[in-house]
Amino acid sequence: MRTFRRFLIVLVFLGIVLGGIFGYKFYQFGQMKEQMSQPQPPAEVSAAVATLQSWTPAIKSVGSVEAVNGIQVANEVPGVIQEIAFESGDMVKQGDVLIRLDSQIDEAALRTRRAEAQLAQQEFKRIENLLPRRAVSQSQFDEAKANYDAARARVNEAEAQLNKKVIRAPFDGKLGLRLVDQGEYIATGTPIVEINMLDPIYLDYTLSERNLPRVAQGYEVEATVAAVPEETFSGQVSAINTSVNPETRTVRIRATLDNPEGKLRPGMFATIMTRQPEDREVITLPRTAVSYNTYGDYVFLIEENDQGEKTVTRRSVTTGDVNNDRVAILSGLEEGDQVVSKGLLRLRAGQRVTIQEEAADSEQAAEASES
Known part of the structure; x- marks a missing residue:
């Protein structure tokens, strides 16, 4: 019996507590409903007018x-740098000498090849003069001619090898930083300097x-x-x-x-x-007037209701190119439409607004200067 009475007291106490909580929440809900039913003060916003402008699409x-043309100049043959004929940052013309490698051995080899070619030439001319008198055979003439041609080819090869000891600018351009030093031995393909046209x-x-x-x-x-x-x-x-x-x-x-x-x-x-080559007429707005959203861009269009109050309507728009601080509106607005340019985050559809006259005047002045 005593246990039942205690249980009953607890139930009564809990009922009083819960009743008080629910009653307070109900009172708060009523207050909120009363506040929401009262007209909200209009939000202060800045306004901009959709303007038709001539744009070059971009x-x-x-x-x-x-x-x-831009390369790292490198050498084709190894050698020791004998002369550096440029400074870092120089402007050069095609064919200008950049560096010279030591070429004593190559010059000696060229003199040897030229002497061999001269001897082969003399032998060829002697046999050529004897051939009409049948003092030599045709095979001897052919062999002498082949030897002479081979000797001239070896001279050309030695000259080409010697020319590779001089590294020249491959085209007109500006040199970068020098990467080698005089007296340095450089292997084949060592970067010497960067050159760019x-x-x-x-x-x-x-x-x-x-x-x-x-x-x-x-x-x-x-x-x-x-x-x-x-x-x-x-x-x-x-x-x-x-x-x-x-x-x-x-x-x-x-x-x-x-x-x-x-x-x-x-x-x-x-x-x-x-x-693009031709201008076109487009409706533009300040970029701040457009709210960019994953589900589509939109603006708040300012309209006047039956009571003469200014309200806003959310209007979806299709945006285009951006030029400086203005964006092209491809669809959704007409020239002369007035939209909110600042304060978009505080707005909801149907809300009353008042336009900050100073901001609106400055915006119109800016638009007039652009047009």
């Missing part, structure tokens, strides 16, 4: 600067296969590099690869740029804009 990409210069980059119909040889390109951020370099598309990379679904593009001052160097990272 495709943005990244790539790297490449030399038209800097004017003109190539710009290699890739574009998605979907952009392939939008690019062709002769299209203008503009490039910027971090080393010269205040300058834009112009050129033209000079070649388009004949195949698409099956792994990345991209195609390689090559542009040729003038580089008379040598500001562009091979290996530089570049940002490239490939421009």
Whole structure:
């Protein structure tokens, strides 16, 4: 009996506690419902107007600067460096001497070959004069001629070997750092100096296969590099690869740029804009007015309700190219539509808004200056 009474007391106590909790939650819910039923104050936003502008369509990409010709100069034959005829960073012309290797042995070998050739020539002429008088046989004449031809060939071989002791610039260009020293023995294929042709210069980059119909040889390109951020370099598309990379679904593009001052160097990272030949009219907005979303981009369109209040409606849009701080709107808006340019994260569809007049005025002034 006593156990039952204790159990009953516990049940009553628990009922009071739970009842109090549920009652407090019910009271909170009522307060929230009452607050939500009250009209919310309008949110302050900045506004922008969809503007029709004339744009030159462009495709943005990244790539790297490449030399038209660029190699590490190396030697074909081993030897000791007798003379270095350049300094690091020199500009050279094709055929300019870079280094000379010790060639005493080769010069002596050439003199020997020339003496042998001279002797073979004399023997050949003597037999040639005797042949009409039948003082020598045809086989002796043929053998003398073959010996003379072989001797001349050995002279040519010795001259070619001697010429390889002089390393020359293979093309016009700018030299890099000297990698060898005078008196040093260098084995075959030792790097001597880097040489690059800097004017003109190539710009290699890739574009998605979907952009392939939008690019062709002769299209203008503009490039910027971090080393010269205040300058834009112009050129033209000079070649388009004949195949698409099956792994990345991209195609390689090559542009040729003038580089008379040598500001562009091979290996530089570049940002490239490939421009199409004709302008077109597009509706544009500030980039801050567009909310980029995985499920589609959208803007908040500002409209006026029956009570004369400004409200916002979420409107899906299709975006295009970006030019400076403005983005092209391909569909979803018309010229003159007013949208929220700042404060998108605080908004929901149907919410009342007030436009910050100062921000709106400055935005319109900026648009007027652009047009």
